[in-house]
Amino acid sequence: MDIVIQILVTGMTLGAMYALAAVGLSLIFGTLGMFNMAHGLFMTIGAYAAYAAAEQFGLPLVVAVLAAMAAGAAMGVATHLVMVRFMLRSKAFETNVIVATAGLAILLQDFVLKLFGGYPYPQPVRIEGVVRLFDVAVARQSLLIIAVAMVLIGAVAWLLLKTRFGMAIRATAINREAAQLMGVRTNSVYLQVMALAGALAGVAGVMISSLSTLSPSMGGDPLLKAFVICVVAGLGNAWGAGVSAFALGLLEAAIQYYVGVRFGFPVMLVLVIAILIWRPQGLFGTEKVVRL
Amino acid sequence: MLAGELNKHLAIALVIAVGFAAVPLFVGERYLLGEVIIFFIWAMVAMNWNLLMGHAGVFSLAQLLFFACGAYGVAMGTQLAGLSIWLAIPLAALAAIVLALLIGLACLRLTGAYVALLTFAIAEMARILIVTDTHCFTLIQNNCQQLFGGSTGFSRFADFGFRPILRGDWIVGHYYVVWAVFVLNLVALVVIIHGRLGLAFRAIRDNVGYASSRGIDRQRYQLIAFASSALLTGLAGAVYAGHFRFAGPSLFEFSTLMFVLAMVIVGGLGSTWGPLIGAGVMMIVVELAKELGDARSIILGLSIVLFVVFLPKGIAGGVERLRAFVFRPTSQNRSTTATDTHR
Numbered sequence: 001m002d003i004v005i006q007i008l009v010t011g012m013t014l015g016a017m018y019a020l021a022a023v024g025l026s027l028i029f030g031t032l033g034m035f036n037m038a039h040g041l042f043m044t045i046g047a048y049a050a051y052a053a054a055e056q057f058g059l060p061l062v063v064a065v066l067a068a069m070a071a072g073a074a075m076g077v078a079t080h081l082v083m084v085r086f087m088l089r090s091k092a093f094e095t096n097v098i099v100a101t102a103g104l105a106i107l108l109q110d111f112v113l114k115l116f117g118g119y120p121y122p123q124p125v126r127i128e129g130v131v132r133l134f135d136v137a138v139a140r141q142s143l144l145i146i147a148v149a150m151v152l153i154g155a156v157a158w159l160l161l162k163t164r165f166g167m168a169i170r171a172t173a174i175n176r177e178a179a180q181l182m183g184v185r186t187n188s189v190y191l192q193v194m195a196l197a198g199a200l201a202g203v204a205g206v207m208i209s210s211l212s213t214l215s216p217s218m219g220g221d222p223l224l225k226a227f228v229i230c231v232v233a234g235l236g237n238a239w240g241a242g243v244s245a246f247a248l249g250l251l252e253a254a255i256q257y258y259v260g261v262r263f264g265f266p267v268m269l270v271l272v273i274a275i276l277i278w279r280p281q282g283l284f285g286t287e288k289v290v291r292l
Numbered sequence: 293m294l295a296g297e298l299n300k301h302l303a304i305a306l307v308i309a310v311g312f313a314a315v316p317l318f319v320g321e322r323y324l325l326g327e328v329i330i331f332f333i334w335a336m337v338a339m340n341w342n343l344l345m346g347h348a349g350v351f352s353l354a355q356l357l358f359f360a361c362g363a364y365g366v367a368m369g370t371q372l373a374g375l376s377i378w379l380a381i382p383l384a385a386l387a388a389i390v391l392a393l394l395i396g397l398a399c400l401r402l403t404g405a406y407v408a409l410l411t412f413a414i415a416e417m418a419r420i421l422i423v424t425d426t427h428c429f430t431l432i433q434n435n436c437q438q439l440f441g442g443s444t445g446f447s448r449f450a451d452f453g454f455r456p457i458l459r460g461d462w463i464v465g466h467y468y469v470v471w472a473v474f475v476l477n478l479v480a481l482v483v484i485i486h487g488r489l490g491l492a493f494r495a496i497r498d499n500v501g502y503a504s505s506r507g508i509d510r511q512r513y514q515l516i517a518f519a520s521s522a523l524l525t526g527l528a529g530a531v532y533a534g535h536f537r538f539a540g541p542s543l544f545e546f547s548t549l550m551f552v553l554a555m556v557i558v559g560g561l562g563s564t565w566g567p568l569i570g571a572g573v574m575m576i577v578v579e580l581a582k583e584l585g586d587a588r589s590i591i592l593g594l595s596i597v598l599f600v601v602f603l604p605k606g607i608a609g610g611v612e613r614l615r616a617f618v619f620r621p622t623s624q625n626r627s628t629t630a631t632d633t634h635r
Contacts, residue, residue, distance in 0.1 A: 095351045103596025110589035227409045
């Protein structure tokens with residue numbers, strides 16, 4: 001029983017962090033049709049922004065997290081304004097933008113390295129202590145991560161499903177031209193989505209670094225997992241990405257416990273490939289009928 | 293038209309081959325010859341990637357996994373299995389093709405961005421598994437040696453064996469071995485790109501629906517492209533290991549991937565010779581930038597972003613556009629191309 005609770009808590013914590021990254025990634029893909037290889041760097045930059053706010057300016061933790069969100073959102077907006085905007089109408093956008101954002105990723109990672117150095121700082125933005133849950137010691141930070149992720153994802157779901165703003169995003173995702181004809185300003189929708197996804201990534205970065213350390217390359221591993229989550233959910237399906245993130249987080253925690261830490265991700269990936277052979281459009285995706 | 297194009301590009305390949313064959317006659321410096329060898333290797337990887345990405349339209353990010361597979365094959369074959377390097381090289385290339393078929397069968401059911409993500413995830417997974425491996429497979433000179441070399445990889449295994457024969461000029465031996473593989477690779481690429489296979493690849497890339505309706509099986513042809521590109525890349529990796537006596541996880545880390553990607557993008561995705569030019573340009577630029585300090589990542593990132601946004605067809609596409617602008621086709625030119633199509 002103790003072990004089950006331990007796996008549940010670890011898995012939910014992992015899932016919460018993956019979900020924050022994967023939902024943003026999925027939102028961007030859904031609306032812009034763009035796969036953002038620089039998303040991991042949005043997380044890294046968010047984490048360093050929180051670190052700088054808390055450590056160097058001595059701001060309270062909540063403000064530091066807000067700083068991370070702001071930094072992530074600013075990165076998202078800047079990426080769109082400086083780069084993606086010029087490529088949207090180009091041929092082979094879907095693949096070209098992967099290359100371009102990968103280039104951006106290596107560029108940003110180098111800036112972080114030059115600005116903060118490669119030393120693995122601990123993340124000051126976290127809470128200490130443990131609580132006992134049915135005789136199992138659970139870190140408060142884990143519970144906080146799960147709670148924050150739930151609240152943020154709930155907020156995004158509310159935003160997407162209940163507000164006019166969300167309706168515009170969903171309309172653009174379904175059909176860009178039709179949304180434009182209905183008076184949706186797609187360009188500002190793109191900016192809003194990039195800001196929203198960037199803010200989520202910024203928080204994810206703070207959470208991830210609070211469990212390990214800060215480093216310029218810290219975004220790589222969670223990004224990889226967010227990729228896999230988005231693919232298995234069906235690209236562009238934000239809701240499915242959130243659910244898949246928690247499912248895969250739990251699965252990874254279980255494998256890490258029973259098989260070994262090294263094999264958490266490989267087993268997950270093999271499973272995902274098996275799922276894709278069975279359902280190429282992803283678990284939550286719908287099959288697309290292409291008209292020639 | 294097909295045969296004419298093929299002959300034209302074979303002639304270009306011949307000129308390149310002869311030109312590089314003559315280099316050791318004029319250049320004696322070991323450093324410079326070493327640089328040309330590295331150029332051969334990266335040019336091969338970039339051009340093979342271009343076959344897959346630019347011509348077949350398979351956006352694979354696992355290209356360096358096959359390069360590493362070739363290098364690891366040679367390292368493990370010579371150091372762990374005690375094979376001769378001349379046997380280890382073809383075996384390593386074979387291993388690359390088997391790996392490619394497995395990955396291709398799994399990934400090519402999907403298309404577009406899905407393929408990119410899945411191949412990227414697989415390559416990273418392989419790298420992480422190798423790096424985190426701490427279980428000792430054997431002991432080499434009292435040092436723990438993991439089955440796949442762990443985080444440091446393999447080094448100081450047998451090379452091509454020219455040191456006792458050529459003494460101080462051993463690098464010339466290496467040069468001609470890598471040159472031979474390079475020329476083989478060029479000819480193979482030209483034959484594929486300008487033959488019927490290349491036509492099928494580009495037909496799928498340009499319009500899957502139309503190509504399928506004319507009887508071209510997307511999955512089958514993309515798998516052929518995937519496997520042949522991996523075979524040639526594995527061969528490049530094998531001679532890399534033979535030359536440097538090194539194979540390790542740094543061969544397929546993200547920054548190496550970006551380096552080769554920059555070569556393909558800067559040279560020109562979908563062209564025949566673009567990535568060869570791109571490999572040369574990027575190597576020279578990165579070499580010059582060494583004097584400015586640690587600017588490699590900045591240059592790689594900037595050149596990728598700028599080229600994708602402003603010149604998505606790279607240098608080759610730029611030259612093509614310039615040529616089309618300067619030499620507008622006259623009516624005579626047009627009539628010859630028309631007769632050429634009848635062959």
